[in-house]
Amino acid sequence: MKKVIYALILPLVVVSGLVFANREIKNETSKKSIAKPLTAAEMKAGRERWEATPDGIKFKEWEASPAGKKVYAAEANIRKHLTDSTNMEAVVTSLSLPPGSRLGFGVMAKINGDDYIVKFDAEKSQLEQLHSLKVNDKLILRSHNVSHAPKYAYPIVSGDYVERDSKIIYKRAPRKGGC
Secondary structure (H helix, E strand, C coil), X not given: CHXXXXXXXXXXXXXXXXXXXXXXXXXXXXXXXXXXXXXXXXXXXXXXXXXXXXXXXXHHHHHHCHHHHHHHHHHHHHHHHHHHCCCEEEEEEECCCCCCCCCCEEEEEEECCEEEEEEEXXXXXXXXXXXXXXXXXXXXEEEEEEECXXXXXXXXXXXXXXXXXXXXXXXXXXXXXXX
């Protein structure tokens, strides 16, 4: 009887030892994988390396071109609204984005006399109200981010909050599990 008990306990001890040892190895690797943030000099060196690549050269040429300057001027036109997260009046000019765009759902809008792409990261429940937009609808728009790409002749505004006729039709959901 004692031999049977020892025969059952011995594999249990061996397996629990292996499981415990494996857990410690995983904990050690997760501690090592945390990367240090880059210093300003490292970021500058990385940017300079990228600017020497063919893509970087094309981007710099685009920035210096009239189209790039126009996009940057339009961004500067709404920069104060973005930093303060204040309301901007927008008029929908087109319900479709430029051909070949891969930005998801969005519309073309005129804000302060300049054309912009307004993109939304909408959930399915919010898409119905956004699909009800029509050309020449007047919107109150809030955003915190504007971006650009040489592929597009317009700045890309990420919509955070959209109001039409004093009714909220879109409000960006906060990110889950992050800041």
